[in-house]
Amino acid sequence: MTVQRPDPRSVKDEQRETWDAVSPGWERTLATFERGAATVTRRLLELGGVRPGHTVLDVATGLGEPALSAARAVGASGRVLGVDISPRMLEAARRRAAGLGNVEFAVADAESLDLAPGSFDVVLSRWGLMFAVEHAGLFRSLARLLRPGGVLAAAVWGAPARVPMMALGHAVVRERLRLPPPPPGTPGPFSMAEPGPLAAQVRRAGFVEVSVTEHEVPFRVATPDGYAEFARAVMPPGVLRAVRETFGSADDPGTWAAVAAAAERHRSGDGALLLPSTALLLRAVRPAGGDA
Template structure:
């Protein structure tokens, strides 16, 4: 489902600008994020059956995952291409991939990947598909890129309350700023959080053998302060600007104390803790030739 009043071009322009602006922050916090996210990468590679010699596409590669991990698995006989809407994020991915000869990157968004049909054995995406404006069109485009019998293996976020690593900051800032909820169908982190319509959209795009399963991702933090710093770093610039306009600074102490307080249900003391966050692992196949 897509909100009727959405301008796709404006959405893409906003996404590109936001991810470009966040790229330096992601470079700073990427290792912390991967302490949880790496388990999702392994799950996706296994679900896709990625093996030596495969050609793999990573959609919404961001800072280069799961593309980099896939490149190690496919080996020198395989190849991996990572695509993303953000040139700045791709620059970060390329720096991380230096010395990895079987990987390349290109700018594209999920709904307009200009690559040859039937050129990949597996399409991967880790928390990238939810930003598509038209879900079915995006899935249909990915199906076109897969060989007969090829597999899509992707992770998207489950319902917001069960994914605090991503949703808790949004909730606290939205409450502080008294923001209305986005219209239904708006692209965003939780636009594919309902398994039933997600599976139906994949089927409508021509995929078969569709499965959607929950996987709890555990993101560890050494302290509340570290969690606050991480969340501040990955918060979209648009929201930070609104905090600054309302409270005088994007670093408004009251706002970030409110976020720290919101982590209390996940903590047993003042030390290390984890934010368990539910992802949906999607596996779907393009029909094989008979």
Template structure:
């Protein structure tokens, strides 16, 4: 059972991690969103986001899908993005400059306002220390008949954009597999995902799949992306071992790992499986 102290510890760790990687993620937003934008679009479709709607984006990070939702709801709607990371929220606010009707708050479910037509979440729910409590809070944030539309990652082997680089570096450092718990793949089982959302009181729960067509210009770009978004703990271990996380041995390990995904033109293609869940409050 997850205790209050566990949840508090996980929250503090998550906040520190996302603060630390915020600049790296911003640097790769263009490349990442070229593919990830399709997930935002599908979440808006599943949620029924349209002009005049009130939308909450939980775990908004740099502002997606909140910014896409703001464009969809127009001046008669409202969008609130919530994230634990103050640095992520600051960057999301910068990216939202000039868009009316969208605001961002720092925090977790305790700052979530209620009365929304739609709750969106893109790849954030698996990081929660107490997912049951978070899902229940998101259901409470919806009006009766409101819709949750969330995306989570499938199994690591089917998500090379996220898992491949970290796996290669873990092997390079001879690290043990991570223990079960919050992380990007914590909700990767479709049946389990459906059951969790239903257990929170959502009705008509349905899970669908979407393969996200991530593409990078080559192995160097893949290495750059992986190292720029590297969590502080892994970055520190690489520095201890090699003196610099960008040491040639590190970059070689990443290039070798991604080589099977290179096309004839040198482009790296990393199709990654995403699960989409929809439920009605």
């Protein structure tokens, strides 16, 4: 059976609208998310070897990480550029960057970056590459942007069953609505969840010294209702629209009570929820003296 590829333009338009719509929710729940996600940011800076004086690109920076942490690491002699498809996300990133003079943000599509080849020492991305329509082209583009010997360090999500922080709420709501799964090949948070194929794709793009390792992200949420609030805040607008059409309101109590009930099984001895979630950490190098 032939799998029909999604139309890139319509996908990008939908992604821009989606991320703009969920930006306030992400900003509102940022502290909850960052308590776990900060461990990934630190590891990416280590994998990338980010140091003073470096020029760093953060692809799909969202609310500004790891760009903000990279800006502190490169110091006054370095420079960081964070790009994202969502203007509203970047408004929040700029607010968070107040006082940092070595970081800037620009609205741009990661798959069509108009930047000079070889202009970055390090390319970072934290949970953004998975939303690309054409993975092979994305990695070739990122390789071109790195100087010879430059490093790509990125985090993507593992399999959904191992990422309850992001997958649990979405799965409960989709099951309650009886929504079909997305068509094969649809960009999404779990489109790079297999380490072997991911590493092979990166090698084919011209990178060397490719490694993909697992990292357990220690997400912790105070209560099941708190998790349901997080899931509601970051739920894509299309899913919320389906909740509203089915149950009369996007805030349907039964829907979010079902999410909270599903989260109960993650309750720990002190009463909080522990939702350890698997990230795949990618590190790859553009060959020194070679064309990527």
